Amino acid sequence: MKTVLDIENVHKLFKVGFIPKKKEILKGVSFSVAEGEIFGYLGPNGAGKTTTLKCILGLIFPDRGQIQIFGQPYLEPKAKERLGFLPENPYFYDYLTAREFLDFYAQLFRVKKDERGKRIASLLSLVGLETARDLQLRKFSRGMLQRIGLAQALVNEPSLVLLDEPLGGLDPLGRKEIRDIIIRLKAEGKTVLLCSHILQDIEMICDRVAIIVGGKILSQGSLTDLISEKILFTEITLSGLDPKDLAGLGESLSAHGGRTLIKVFDEEKIQEILDLVKSRRAKIHSLIPRTQTLEDLFVEMVKSQ
């Protein structure tokens, strides 16, 4: 796989406060994103996700380290030509209408005039804003701004798209729509770098992830490598059995309305419970094996720091 984005040992130090105090935000961040994948970049608030993105985009200058986009130095306009970016909590020129806004960005990429019209129309329909095309952005809702922001990031038909919290501020339906767009981008062969702390979304769509905590990458790799497929425990809901009979078989979590929820760690114990249920003519309502989730991994890592 070709590497699209390569970040190596990036350090960034900010001086904050009236009497400047040095604060190291990035402490040697390295990772690389391969062509055609959706790469999740996660971390708690203040971990350095947005700072890393700003370094990639040339908004701030790293103190040390190398960044390459498509094998070119990151500050080169040529490298940025194939880059799309959606900032967190996007703020835009609120005096422009949706169409003017996209037209402005398309012009910055030197898109020809007749091509611009076509592209803007298709982008507006992609993000579901056709009806708002002549509305000034100041009248947009939070979710609409997020959508027009995504349209803006795609206006140059980029090969690499950087999205900072693209699902923030959206309702469940909106989240699903944006998620579908991201999956579609991947299907079109584009590479996506996604910053988020909504872990379920990342888990659903990302191929690989890197977890940054306190300015350091703690873990990176494909989701299947990071999260063990091993079953951690099994949750069984059953009725018709006295909870006392289940003592020693698992951890009883709750019992109401005649139903008992029990957490079983041992696979052999599951068989014992099933046998017990059969012999007593009791009933199983559900049996759910739980594997490790990204959230488990994430919480574990943040706590260990």
Place this chain on the structure above:
Amino acid sequence: MTIKVIALNTFKEAIRDRILYLLLFFAALSILVSRVLALLTVGDRAKVIKDVGLASISFFGALMAILIGTGLVYKEIEKRTIFTLISKPMRRHEFLLGKFFGLVLTLLVMLVLMSVIFLALVFFHTSTVEWKLLLAILYIFIELILITAVAILFSSFSTPILSSLFSLCFYLIGHFSWSLETLIKKIPAGLLRVLAQIVYTILPDLENFNFKTEVVHGLTIPPRVLLYSVAYGLLYTVFILTLAVLVFRRRDFI
């Protein structure tokens, strides 16, 4: 190309800003008030109208340049719109120059509007269109270009209020620094005189662009002086813009 796109967007932003129309309104009012002042004057009334009119255009033009110019770059940083701009294929100086030319274009349009009002008023009074007044306005425009560059320089690292104050100081110092020249003539030769001369060289002399008296009173201006003023304005503008680009180039947008 990038500069042009940003300049046109800046123009769009500036002409959709209410403060511009407020200033234009007061400029028009001020030009028209010169008619009232003329009525109160003994002597050549047309001269009073021209004097006050040109002074109004100069003053309100400078206010427009300062009040809009100081907000332009700062607002982009504050509202974080600059994030999506700098991440596009452009260099930082293209952004800054785009802002500069956008505001210069806005000021040009405003100057044309004020000039139309002014020339109409003069025509109403003297029944002739006095085109030579446009020469004074042209030099006011050159002065405004320089002030725009100054406003953008301050705006690239300071807040709008401070930048406005700094730019206003630049404007005032620029219009009074010529008195240093008079002072230099009176100081006996020595260290103090050299110091005064250095200070005078560094400080802007905006009186270089003031041909109001000459134009109003129909005095001839030597072409050498006219050329010198254009060169002075352009060189000073380039100098200030270079400073602004240098400041802006290494800035982190947090």
